[in-house]
Amino acid sequence: MKFASVCHNGVNHAVLVDGGSVIPLRGIAEIGPQTPGDLLRDPPLDDKCRLDISDVIFRPVVPGPAKVICVGLNYREHIAECEQATPAYPVFFSKFASSLIGPYDDITLPPETHRLDYEAELAVVIGKECRRVSAREASGYVAGYTVANDITMRDFQFRTHQWMAGKAWDRSTPLGPFLVTPDEVGDPQKLEIRLMVDGDVRQESSTGLMIYSVAELISILSEFTSLSAGDVILTGTPSGVGDRRTPPAYLQDGATVSVEISGIGRIENRVRNEFPVRRTTVETV
Known part of the structure; x- marks a missing residue:
């Protein structure tokens, strides 16, 4: 369903x-x-x-989650393009409910950033409270799956070794359109994921290439925090992000970015400046 x-x-x-x-x-x-x-x-x-x-x-498929937990560096090819070491433990960071927008809403481009980037991701929605569950048990706590775009302000992300300032901007993270139940999805590690900017394919991969599976992520997270119904987990992005292209290809005002995951759905969003761009008119005599 x-x-x-x-x-x-x-x-x-x-x-x-x-x-x-x-x-x-x-x-x-x-x-x-x-x-x-x-x-x-x-x-x-x-x-x-x-x-x-x-x-x-x-609207965002879960408009008011208590927790939005994200995973970084969860695909080996993305780790390679970022010239990072493979983490021995998942890299977690958080967003806020105020970061979320609907699957077709405009992505806000704030005037403070010049490096707005995209990240296609499979998102998991928790179905009931769990704590200290094993990976074997984890699937029983999933309400369903949806599509996300972990929009990132790269110039803010790397100001410190903590990523939150680049990840949790208001009205930046599309989530939806559907919550698809586990019985319909089947194995969440066998899904194709693709991102396009103005029709140009930028990311194309499979969730089977995750380092930490959905079940493993739920198990590891529930070791240190209770997960509740409605909590959202973004599971990481594959390679092809704009920041690591040559030359870098950041999202600009007017761009259309879409993410689709097989069997789950497709989101599509236009990038819009948060404030109108002021232009100076030079009068000639």
């Missing part, structure tokens, strides 16, 4: 996606803590309020 968080006529709904229409979940405004995996297996559908999919606005 596929679920989404949408807005229709100013009202937010968690919905089941059914072909070209969506069916609201009765009394539930969004995917997240109030929609644990057990509920999604038998959702309370309000079939009388079926909506055409073209009439709704897609």
Whole structure:
């Protein structure tokens, strides 16, 4: 099954996606803590309020997660392009709920950065609270999977050895469009992932090339923190980021960037300056 968080006529709904229409979940405004995996297996559908999919606005698939945990350096080819050593332990960092935007919203290009970069990623949504679970048990705690673009301000990322300043900008990280349940996805380590900028393929890989699998990441994270329903984990990006191309290829105002993952979905976002660019007019006599 596929679920989404949408807005229709100013009202937010968690919905089941059914072909070209969506069916609201009765009394539930969004995917997240109030929609644990057990509920999604038998959702309370309000079939009388079926909506055409073209009439709704897609929000971040989990609009208000308590935690957004991201993984860096989780594909060997990306490690090689970054000229880094393979980590003996996953590289974790965090974003905030305010960083998230919908799957078709504009990505904000703030005036402070000149190195706006893209990162295609598989995202995992936790379905129920877990702590100290084994990798073997981890799949039982997944509500579903979705698509993310870990937009990064590289000039801020490397100001210190901590990455947060480059990763957690407001309205920068698309997430969606669907939460696809594990039974429909199958093996999350057998998915094709691709990113394009203005139709040009920049990243193309497979989640099978992750160093730490989804199950291993959940197990390692749950060793030191409780994971709750609605928490989001971004699992890392493959090679091909703009910062490591020759010459570097950063996202500019007006660019369209898309990420698609087989069996899960596709997001597409336009990059827009946060503030209008002021132009100086020179008068001639």
